[in-house]
Amino acid sequence: MTAQTKRILSLNAFEGGTNLPADVAALVARRRNTFGAGSVLFYDEPLHIVKAEGCHIYTADGRKYLDLYNNVPSVGHCHPGVVAAVSAQLAAFNTHTRYLYDNIHDYAERLLASFPPALSNIVFTCTGSESNDFALRLARLATGKDGFVVTRTAYHGNTTAVTDVSPSSSRSGKLAPHVRIVEAPGSAAYGADIGAGFAAAVQAAIADLEAAGIGFAGLLVDTIFSSDGVFADPPGFLAPAVAAAHRAGGLFIADEVQPGFGRTGGGLWGFARHGLVPDVVTMGKPMGNGYPLAGVVTRPDLLQALCDEYGYFNTFGGSPAAAAAGLAVLDAIEGEGLIENVAKVGGHLKERLAALRGNAAGIGEVRGAGLYLGLDIVGEDGTSPDGAGASRMINALRAKGVLIGAAGPFGHTLKIRPPLCLGLDEADYFVDALSAICRGA
Amino acid sequence: MTAQTKRILSLNAFEGGTNLPADVAALVARRRNTFGAGSVLFYDEPLHIVKAEGCHIYTADGRKYLDLYNNVPSVGHCHPGVVAAVSAQLAAFNTHTRYLYDNIHDYAERLLASFPPALSNIVFTCTGSESNDFALRLARLATGKDGFVVTRTAYHGNTTAVTDVSPSSSRSGKLAPHVRIVEAPGSAAYGADIGAGFAAAVQAAIADLEAAGIGFAGLLVDTIFSSDGVFADPPGFLAPAVAAAHRAGGLFIADEVQPGFGRTGGGLWGFARHGLVPDVVTMGKPMGNGYPLAGVVTRPDLLQALCDEYGYFNTFGGSPAAAAAGLAVLDAIEGEGLIENVAKVGGHLKERLAALRGNAAGIGEVRGAGLYLGLDIVGEDGTSPDGAGASRMINALRAKGVLIGAAGPFGHTLKIRPPLCLGLDEADYFVDALSAICRGA
Numbered sequence: 070m071t072a073q074t075k076r077i078l079s080l081n082a083f084e085g086g087t088n089l090p091a092d093v094a095a096l097v098a099r100r101r102n103t104f105g106a107g108s109v110l111f112y113d114e115p116l117h118i119v120k121a122e123g124c125h126i127y128t129a130d131g132r133k134y135l136d137l138y139n140n141v142p143s144v145g146h147c148h149p150g151v152v153a154a155v156s157a158q159l160a161a162f163n164t165h166t167r168y169l170y171d172n173i174h175d176y177a178e179r180l181l182a183s184f185p186p187a188l189s190n191i192v193f194t195c196t197g198s199e200s201n202d203f204a205l206r207l208a209r210l211a212t213g214k215d216g217f218v219v220t221r222t223a224y225h226g227n228t229t230a231v232t233d234v235s236p237s238s239s240r241s242g243k244l245a246p247h248v249r250i251v252e253a254p255g256s257a258a259y260g261a262d263i264g265a266g267f268a269a270a271v272q273a274a275i276a277d278l279e280a281a282g283i284g285f286a287g288l289l290v291d292t293i294f295s296s297d298g299v300f301a302d303p304p305g306f307l308a309p310a311v312a313a314a315h316r317a318g319g320l321f322i323a324d325e326v327q328p329g330f331g332r333t334g335g336g337l338w339g340f341a342r343h344g345l346v347p348d349v350v351t352m353g354k355p356m357g358n359g360y361p362l363a364g365v366v367t368r369p370d371l372l373q374a375l376c377d378e379y380g381y382f383n384t385f386g387g388s389p390a391a392a393a394a395g396l397a398v399l400d401a402i403e404g405e406g407l408i409e410n411v412a413k414v415g416g417h418l419k420e421r422l423a424a425l426r427g428n429a430a431g432i433g434e435v436r437g438a439g440l441y442l443g444l445d446i447v448g449e450d451g452t453s454p455d456g457a458g459a460s461r462m463i464n465a466l467r468a469k470g471v472l473i474g475a476a477g478p479f480g481h482t483l484k485i486r487p488p489l490c491l492g493l494d495e496a497d498y499f500v501d502a503l504s505a506i507c508r509g510a
Numbered sequence: 511m512t513a514q515t516k517r518i519l520s521l522n523a524f525e526g527g528t529n530l531p532a533d534v535a536a537l538v539a540r541r542r543n544t545f546g547a548g549s550v551l552f553y554d555e556p557l558h559i560v561k562a563e564g565c566h567i568y569t570a571d572g573r574k575y576l577d578l579y580n581n582v583p584s585v586g587h588c589h590p591g592v593v594a595a596v597s598a599q600l601a602a603f604n605t606h607t608r609y610l611y612d613n614i615h616d617y618a619e620r621l622l623a624s625f626p627p628a629l630s631n632i633v634f635t636c637t638g639s640e641s642n643d644f645a646l647r648l649a650r651l652a653t654g655k656d657g658f659v660v661t662r663t664a665y666h667g668n669t670t671a672v673t674d675v676s677p678s679s680s681r682s683g684k685l686a687p688h689v690r691i692v693e694a695p696g697s698a699a700y701g702a703d704i705g706a707g708f709a710a711a712v713q714a715a716i717a718d719l720e721a722a723g724i725g726f727a728g729l730l731v732d733t734i735f736s737s738d739g740v741f742a743d744p745p746g747f748l749a750p751a752v753a754a755a756h757r758a759g760g761l762f763i764a765d766e767v768q769p770g771f772g773r774t775g776g777g778l779w780g781f782a783r784h785g786l787v788p789d790v791v792t793m794g795k796p797m798g799n800g801y802p803l804a805g806v807v808t809r810p811d812l813l814q815a816l817c818d819e820y821g822y823f824n825t826f827g828g829s830p831a832a833a834a835a836g837l838a839v840l841d842a843i844e845g846e847g848l849i850e851n852v853a854k855v856g857g858h859l860k861e862r863l864a865a866l867r868g869n870a871a872g873i874g875e876v877r878g879a880g881l882y883l884g885l886d887i888v889g890e891d892g893t894s895p896d897g898a899g900a901s902r903m904i905n906a907l908r909a910k911g912v913l914i915g916a917a918g919p920f921g922h923t924l925k926i927r928p929p930l931c932l933g934l935d936e937a938d939y940f941v942d943a944l945s946a947i948c949r950g951a
Binding site: 093096097099100102103104105106107109110111115116117118119120121126139141142146147149151152155156159160161162163164165167168169170171174177178181189190191192195196197198199202203205206227228229230232237238239240241353354359360361369372373375376377378379380381382383384385388390391 | 534538540541543544546550551557558560583588597600603604606609612630631636638643644647668671673678679681801802810813814816817819820
């Protein structure tokens with residue numbers, strides 16, 4: 070295992086500690102007995118949570134935390150509209166979609182109306198992993214080829230097939246034979262013209278797949294490159310790489326699990342910032358605000374090709390309760406002006422973080438769009454990645470009542486992705502806490 | 511496509527009809543526009559549902575149906591205890607398991623207590639497909655081999671990897687190179703000694719995988735063989751096949767998505783009827799009564815081997831709302847004596863159905879355990895499979911207010927798997943309706 074790989078897998082992970090509060094120690098012990106090697110907890114001292122609301126999480130010791138990490142409860146923890154809609158639906162009817170039921174069709178139509186017209190079909194699943202797994206099959210059946218190009222620290226989910234295209238999940242760093250990696254689209258890798266550099270890298274990866282006799286099925290990227298460390302600018306930089314993928318006969322799969330549903334502050338979808346029409350769009354986490362709801366949007370011809378070969382049915386996918394959650398999330402985004410809020414608060418936050426650079430020890434570049442920001446924690450030279458420093462910062466922020474995570478190949482990028490209802494005061498609270506930590510206060 | 515394969519994929523499927531009620535026709539049109547080739551509906555005239563309760567489903571035209579098909583709302587449609595528990599949890603806290611939260615540990619411990627002691631670790635997922643996908647990886651990592659043995663009409667889920675081991679999902683009938691098929695464990699294939707015959711078939715399949723240089727990773731079966739047409743007897747018949755799998759160094763994966771959580775009437779688990787300790791148990795559908803909750807139970811050493819190689823995290827898996835659903839389902843099973851009810855009502859139903867054979871035209875063998883029964887619809891000779899007759903029967907039962915499905919390679923087996931709260935009167939209502947249809951009444 071390379072040091073780099075190890076870092077990714079253990080970002081902000083609890084490694085076992087002493088002097089834990091009694092309730093935490095007891096739960097950790099129970100957890101190890103039942104979850105075994107599968108237990109992963111955050112923080113040097115894990116949080117024992119009792120409730121959450123809006124952008125705040127409350128722990129058993131009576132503390133209140135500002136949540137800058139959780140993008141699943143995207144319209145706010147325990148959003149009353151979503152809770153009421155799902156609860157009412159659970160009490161009325163909730164089984165699979167081999168019967169007719171109104172709300173799933175209301176939801177499918179409303180959601181599809183937000184996509185380019187060519188993307189007119191939807192398949193509901195339960196998780197982003199299932200969505201990406203389905204997308205890989207769509208690409209393989211459409212092209213008759215097996216190869217995919219992804220970024221170095223990509224994470225797209227947890228099924229067998231999707232783990233193959235998620236290099237960040239492998240402890241050995243060994244790649245599946247049908248997968249090629251390109252560096253994330255930042256200036257460190259590609260200099261000033263990120264679009265041209267990234268496209269050239271994708272093109273070379275495709276050529277390598279073709280030379281190996283594997284062939285090219287698709288380019289799969291999270292359109293805000295979150296696990297790579299957040300790369301959003303300049304808008305449009307993805308277009309040349311997608312053009313290269315299309316020229317080579319492959320599909321472009323836009324993984325919107327992270328940037329989708331308003332997070333980038335300029336509309337519902339991350340791919341739209343790049344002026345693109347994907348062949349396949351996958352959705353997950355924020356779609357149901359915590360209710361397991363996910364989906365794949367694509368062209369009818371691509372879906373037909375898969376269904377000619379395989380039966381596909383997803384028991385819980387698009388159930389009435391899932392549709393109720395999905396509709397309530399869209400209601401919240403529209404009714405509460407969340408996209409406008411994301412643009413306003415995200416813009417303010419990014420400005421304040423950018424102003425820290427050079428003025429606060431250890432603070433490097435800030436990147437991102439809307440309320441998905443990446444802030445590099447760096448060494449004394451002002452640029453070298455400081456993963457250990459990021460880890461200390463995360464735990465120091467926790468002590469000041471702010472929850473945050475890390476990303477990127479060196480784990481040195483603070484990953485800022487709060488619920489979309491974050492307010493200006495809350496953004497300021499975070500920046501003030503960060504500044505205080507940098508000052509040693 | 512073979513006629514047999516086509517039948518499996520289209521069991522009780524709506525093929526497009528005329529003279530549909532206006533509301534049904536309108537929803538079908540909306541559905542085709544958005545779901546495209548992925549739309550699968552039940553019945554010659556699809557049901558437009560408005561609500562459900564206990565064992566009953568209500569449609570927009572004011573009709574009430576007895577539900578003998580849906581095993582997801584296993585403790586009853588819209589069970590008040592489950593609805594209340596999930597609704598309360600959604601309003602309190604619902605995010606992922608990288609924090610400590612009490613109820614998931616209460617649930618993990620309570621569930622694991624129902625398993626043989628060696629199976630002491632659990633991984634929570636969202637769907638049976640994710641569970642089986644994870645199980646395949648466990649087996650591959652434990653054995654270093656790639657090959658699996660499954661039954662001819664098996665269905666284990668919908669991911670790329672699980673579709674490979676689900677022959678019933680393939681329209682072409684083409685098998686993945688690492689998969690071998692054995693006939694379902696009935697007397698038609700194996701004569702009087704089903705256990706010995708099935709074990710010999712599994713052994714031959716393993717030998718074939720080894721001869722091909724693929725090697726044997728595991729035997730994966732649904733322990734009530736539901737999509738194969740329901741094969742439950744004699745209890746214990748699976749043991750010799752599992753012994754053969756173990757002798758060859760492979761794992762036994764018990765897929766409990768169908769038989770689990772009390773359905774067979776003799777305890778929570780289908781594998782227990784066969785006196786077995788699996789290496790891996792996968793769970794899904796009934797676990798959360800409709801809330802997407804699923805899981806994998808296994809030995810710590812097997813889980814450790816996977817986690818040494820890959821990071822695995824499931825965002826929605828084992829969330830507080832999922833745990834609330836799971837706990838409420840166990841409460842219902844225990845508090846309402848559902849396993850005892852299953853044994854009583856299932857036993858009564860099986861007896862009455864067995865008595866029809868020879869006395870009612872078209873009624874053949876009945877198989878199964880508890881409230882998972884398969885009833886063959888046969889030709890005039892009393893044994894030949896009559897898939898078309900089963901399809902007519904399903905639609906005739908619908909007309910009499912009973913919902914039921916089909917299974918098996920010829921689609922001639924009525925699949926009876928109602929909510930576990932089915933009463934004796936409701937069982938009688940079904941048998942009386944069936945008899946009336948056989949009499950042409």
